[in-house]
Amino acid sequence: MAHLPLLPPPVRPGARVTRGRVFAVLRWAAVVLVLAFLGWQLWRVRHGVGDSLRQVGWSTAILAAVLASIGGLPGFFGWRMLLAGLGTRLSLPVAARVFFLAGITRYLPGGVWPAVAHAAMARPLGAPAARLAGAFVASQGLGVVAGLVVGLVALPWLVAADPLWWALLPLLGAALLPLLAPGLFGRLLGTAQRILRRGEGRPVVLPDRRTLLAVTGLMTLGWLISGLHVGLLAVALGAPPGGALSVGIGGFALSTVAGIFTLVMPSGLGPREVVLGLTLATLLTGPGLITLVALSRVLITVVDVVSTAVVLGVLTLTRTAPLTQGASS
Numbered sequence: 001m002a003h004l005p006l007l008p009p010p011v012r013p014g015a016r017v018t019r020g021r022v023f024a025v026l027r028w029a030a031v032v033l034v035l036a037f038l039g040w041q042l043w044r045v046r047h048g049v050g051d052s053l054r055q056v057g058w059s060t061a062i063l064a065a066v067l068a069s070i071g072g073l074p075g076f077f078g079w080r081m082l083l084a085g086l087g088t089r090l091s092l093p094v095a096a097r098v099f100f101l102a103g104i105t106r107y108l109p110g111g112v113w114p115a116v117a118h119a120a121m122a123r124p125l126g127a128p129a130a131r132l133a134g135a136f137v138a139s140q141g142l143g144v145v146a147g148l149v150v151g152l153v154a155l156p157w158l159v160a161a162d163p164l165w166w167a168l169l170p171l172l173g174a175a176l177l178p179l180l181a182p183g184l185f186g187r188l189l190g191t192a193q194r195i196l197r198r199g200e201g202r203p204v205v206l207p208d209r210r211t212l213l214a215v216t217g218l219m220t221l222g223w224l225i226s227g228l229h230v231g232l233l234a235v236a237l238g239a240p241p242g243g244a245l246s247v248g249i250g251g252f253a254l255s256t257v258a259g260i261f262t263l264v265m266p267s268g269l270g271p272r273e274v275v276l277g278l279t280l281a282t283l284l285t286g287p288g289l290i291t292l293v294a295l296s297r298v299l300i301t302v303v304d305v306v307s308t309a310v311v312l313g314v315l316t317l318t319r320t321a322p323l324t325q326g327a328s329s
Contacts, residue, residue: 071229072304079136161281234248
């Protein structure tokens with residue numbers, strides 16, 4: 001006698017509603033946890049920040065914060081373009097909500113939280129979890145490529161201080177391989193899918209090389225703009241303008257790339273400051289160097305918190321359509 005396969009029991013509508021509420025509570029709990037963790041970080045350094053702000057001047061600090069915030073926009077549009085190339089198009093308000101809300105989780109210890117958050121937010125979008133997680137992972141990879149390219153801006157100053165900085169060239173060559181051989185990106189996205197798909201969805205289809213290059217170009221623009229805030233602070237602390245701009249832009253890109261590979265500390269805390277300090281040591285020493293490195297971290301953190309709060313506030317006040325109405329595949 002043939003045995004019929006056992007079918008799973010049907011899911012009751014009430015169970016779906018309950019599960020949706022649980023996920024909503026978990027998402028907001030994660031946001032509260034991140035904000036509490038950030039608030040604690042800023043509270044610990046509040047006295048040193050006040051001294052640093054007085055040293056560089058409030059106007060310079062505000063301008064540096066504005067540059068850092070503007071520098072994040074090309075990365076947002078690059079991620080949205082990459083996601084569209086993978087098959088999911090998000091309206092601008094919905095994309096902003098996903099990008100900024102998931103992005104703020106990088107301040108939690110452990111580097112996997114942004115990918116997990118993107119995957120979790122795919123559920124109300126009706127998009128495959130692996131696709132959103134894969135788009136984030138791929139955008140990080142392209143950001144690393146762009147960051148190493150921008151890091152070359154600082155190379156003349158760095159090698160003049162220490163020839164060991166020539167090691168950036170082979171690193172850049174290795175980083176360019178995914179653009180020259182997009183199959184490597186396919187393996188990267190496949191890995192994200194195997195980890196996060198949970199048996200659902202179709203295989204992620206790679207965007208074409210033109211899309212990858214366009215996204216990398218946007219990431220490069222973001223690094224150039226964001227790095228200006230370090231150069232501006234360096235000039236305020238007495239560094240020569242020419243060197244401050246090149247080392248500030250390139251050093252910021254290199255230090256943030258180093259932080260991306262730090263999967264334990266929140267937002268690359270520690271390695272990012274070490275690399276930024278090593279690059280800026282060609283221009284500044286002593287208290288000036290410490291002030292710049294610390295103030296850069298605080299400004300970036302404040303900018304991330306304020307940007308996320310502003311985006312969510314605007315979307316709430318304008319009563320933007322829910323996530324399920326903002327996606328198409």
